[in-house]
Amino acid sequence: MQRLNYFFIGTAAIALSSSLTQPASAQAAYGSYIGVGPTVGLSRDAAGDGRQLGATIAVRYKILEAPFSLRTQAFIGENTAVVPSVSYDVPLTWQTDAYIGAGIVFANGNTPSPVGDQVSFALQPGIDYVIPNSNTVIFGNAVIAFDAFRNGGGNAISIQGGVGLRFR
Numbered sequence: 001m002q003r004l005n006y007f008f009i010g011t012a013a014i015a016l017s018s019s020l021t022q023p024a025s026a027q028a029a030y031g032s033y034i035g036v037g038p039t040v041g042l043s044r045d046a047a048g049d050g051r052q053l054g055a056t057i058a059v060r061y062k063i064l065e066a067p068f069s070l071r072t073q074a075f076i077g078e079n080t081a082v083v084p085s086v087s088y089d090v091p092l093t094w095q096t097d098a099y100i101g102a103g104i105v106f107a108n109g110n111t112p113s114p115v116g117d118q119v120s121f122a123l124q125p126g127i128d129y130v131i132p133n134s135n136t137v138i139f140g141n142a143v144i145a146f147d148a149f150r151n152g153g154g155n156a157i158s159i160q161g162g163v164g165l166r167f168r
Contacts (some may be wrong), residue, residue, distance in 0.1 A: 031130060032061045033137045037162015039075055041114030045153030051113035052077045056160040058139060060128065062089075062168070071101055071124070073143070075158065081113035082106045083143055085124050095130045105145045105156075116148025116156035130166070137164035 054077030061070040067089050075081045082129040085103025092098055101124035107117050115122065126141025140161035148156035 011077060013063060016149035027161075028155065029116070030149075031135075031137070031166035032059075033139075033164035033166045034059050034126075035137060035139055035162045035164025036085065037139070039114045039158050041075075041077060041112070041156065041158045043116075043148070043153065043156040043158075045151045047118070047151050047153075049078070049151075050114075050116070050149065050153065050156060052112075052114055054078075054114045056162065057113075059165040060137075060139075060164075062167055068149070069099065069101075071094070073082055073102070073141075073160070074115045075143075075160075077112075077114045079109040079113040079117065080112045081108070081115050083115060083122055083145075085122065087124065087126075089128075095132055097128045098126070099128070099141075100125050101158075105148060107148075110150075112156070114156070114158040114160075115143050115145045118148060118150045118164045120145045121158075122146070124136035135166040136164075137166055139164055 035058045039054045041052045044050040057074040059072045069087045073086045085101035087099040087101030089097045089099045105120045122145040129138045145156040
């Protein structure tokens with residue numbers, strides 16, 4: 001009888017402990033940030049313009065408890081462009097998010113920016129990494145702008161990365 005009591009107590013303890021613990025799962029790397037870094041425009045229009053080095057200013061506003069972020073990147077090169085987008089964030093680890101965003105390229109002027117020279121639809125795959133125990137973010141992404149050049153040339157692709165400071 002005493003062995004049966006030990007069996008029930010042990011079974012109850014195991015059941016209770018397993019119901020109190022939840023499996024570990026990665027959370028999105030919380031925090032909004034603003035960052036700067038270099039950008040490389042990889043594409044050219046029909047006149048051969050567009051491939052260039054430049055700078056980017058990146059802003060991410062993380063919507064807490066939802067896997068979405070509002071993002072904006074400003075591209076500064078031979079000309080400027082702004083790309084606001086909405087992204088779906090996928091946590092890879094406690095500090096790392098991969099994401100895919102969709103947005104619009106707003107370019108001005110007659111010469112191409114790193115992402116083209118006309119208003120166009122864009123996709124933005126990327127990754128954010130928060131350095132542990134700090135407010136520092138390392139980011140990298142690509143912007144693929146469709147039908148991005150006035151003078152033909154098709155799509156514009158740029159790659160950028162940089163360092164940011166979390167503010168929330």
